[in-house]
Amino acid sequence: MVLAxxxxxxxxxxxxxxxxxWGVSEVARALxxxxxxxxxxxSTMEASKLLRRTSRRRYRLGWRLLGLSQTLLETTEFRTEAREVLRDLMETWKETVHLAVLDGAHAVWVxxxxxxxxxxxxxxxxxxRLPAHSTxxxxxxxxxxxxxxxxxAFAHQGMPALTQNTITTPDELKTELERVRDQGxxxxxxxxxxxLCCVAAPVRDEKGQxxxxxxxxxxxxxxxxxSEEYTAAVLEAAVQMSQKANKRTFCGGLTDSRSTREVRTTPNGEVSNAN
Known part of the structure; x- marks a missing residue:
């Protein structure tokens, strides 16, 4: 059952x-x-609406997944509160805003x-989803x-370049993460x-995670x-969201503090919480 x-x-x-x-033969080769x-x-996944078959006898993702994803979003309480802050940020600067969580070695826009x-x-x-190193x-x-x-994680996954400015080596990423951690x-x-440029700031729960x-x-x-004005605005928005985050609602791939977390990588290179 577990293997299935x-x-x-x-x-x-x-x-x-x-x-x-994907066709059946392609999936067989890939796996x-x-x-x-x-x-x-x-066939079992099709019967469960996780997949749907096309007229060419190939498969696409099923509509049931859309319903499940919508349920996930609608039951994430902090997302509603965060949306209020995001709307203020968007309306003030007339620019696109995102809220992201970590899922393995990817950033996911929620x-x-x-x-x-x-x-x-x-x-x-x-x-x-985008590789976390690229955003x-x-x-x-x-x-x-x-x-x-x-x-x-990135040794397994690799660090693909999305543009000529994408970080593509572990040494570059380590240096960048140290800088980001220090400056906030x-x-x-x-x-x-x-x-396109982007500035991001952390949303923390009551424990600072x-x-x-x-x-x-x-x-x-x-x-x-x-850039300074945009950065200040995003930092302020992050503070406002953090104040609203009374509990951990986003449980992405990495949620524990650096001092207490043990994280492992799965065979496909994604990062998983060992707790």
Whole structure:
């Protein structure tokens, strides 16, 4: 049973914006299992609405997952309170704002508000995932982790370059995380998207542990002119959110304090809490 559940999760993890459809043979090769085993698993997942079959006898993610994700968001109390602060930040600066949590070695956007009109930001909708090393919010979240565990996670996952400014080596990342930890905020200088800068600050619970990161995304030409003002605004928003965070509602991949946490990496390179 445990192995079957693990295989189901591995199948779900194959799907992405770049690869939204998979055939049985492709899944069998990717997971190194027999075609009959892949077929049986995917048929069961289809019956459970976790997958849906197309007219070409290929599979896409099922609509039940959308319902589950909506339930997750709606039952996250702090998200509602954080949204109020995010809206004020967005309306004041007329720029796109995000709230991110850490899931393994990825930053996941759990809230996004944008003005009208808004610049187009790739892979930034609610539920989107980006490698944590490539974003300001992700690096802010990584500062709560022991370096040995971060290094091990990225050794498995790799550090893909999204732009020419993306950090791509462990030494660079370690130096950057030390700087971010010391200054209390992170800046993304076109590291995730060409022409876009971002500043992020930590949201902490009553014990001082980082539970999320709030960020403001600004076109590079505007950010260079007012980086100090943008940074101050995001830091203030993070303080307001922290005051509202009376309990830990976001349970991402890394939530314990650096002094007490033991974090391990899974075989696929993601970081997991050992507690």
């Amino acid at each position: 559940v693990e295989k189901v999760l591995q199948i779900l993890n194959l799907f992405s914006a770049e690869n939204p459809e 190194r299992i027999s075609k009959s085993a892949a077929s049986e698993l995917m 809230e996004k508000l944008q003005p009208t009109p808004a610049i187009k930001i790739p892979a930034s909708g609610v539920g989107a 300001a919010g992700g690096r802010m979240l990584l500062t709560s982790c022991e370096w040995e565990n971060v290094a091990e 905020y992170a800046i993304d200088d076109e590291a995730a998207c060409v022409g 980082v539970i999320a990161a709030v960020s403001l995304s600004v076109p590079a030409f505007r950010f260079q002119e007012g």
